[in-house]
Amino acid sequence: MKVNVALILEDIRMNMYSISASIERIESAIFVTRQQLNHHLDKLQDNFVAEAVKNSTKQIQSFIMALTKKQREIEEWIEDVESIKKHATDRQTFLGMTNLETKLNKTSNDLQSWIDGNHLSQTVVSFHLNTLLHNIINERTKF
Template structure:
């Protein structure tokens, strides 16, 4: 019984390979789960970012619409002023220039009110990942490995082989004795 049988070595090898394969599969499953979680977080963050960007674009468009209208009105008045200068009297030119001045004052007031209401304040959208990355850096493992006690398994296999050998040996002796007895009769 001092040397191990080849069958015992094969069993141990198969058990060891099965354990390693199962462990590797578990690690792959855990990695896949972590990746899926981060993919979902990424999709959610990108969706939130898109919503914020769309909202800010709408706000900016609402703010710019009256300013653009005023700009077109002033451009039209400047064209009118240029035409009037060529074909009208000084009085008419003066009146149109005063009208342009009032439009400029109105436009300036509009821009001042927008600035005072902080509607044109800078919009900064940022993602703070520093803390999260530090937390991830602190993770040293996401599971535990433990070494199985193969000597215990070997010992049990040897015990089982010894019992089988004893039972087999005893059975043969018993059969042999029975045969002798029958011959003697």
């Protein structure tokens, strides 16, 4: 009996050692998988941010620059009108106003084309979580 109990104890201890080693291997595999998933998600996030900057932010910045330029031109024209009012002869006033009217018409047409071309619409950035990832998060509670 003593020998049988000793063999059973040794077998159970070996089983405990085997379980412990298996748990360590499984933990290691889970850790590696988590790192790979995190790395992949980090890459997806970086690509998303790069695309968002490339596609929307640069276009908006370009449009802001164009509008700022138009704003400066309009301010210059206002100064020109004030100067014409103070210092110009009737003929110079007529020629200056005709020139200004041409510029104003072109700017008005530009603004209208921006409005018609949806340049003034709000840009919305969004994403859709892949259903596979969603299922993993919500449905998988055990390994």
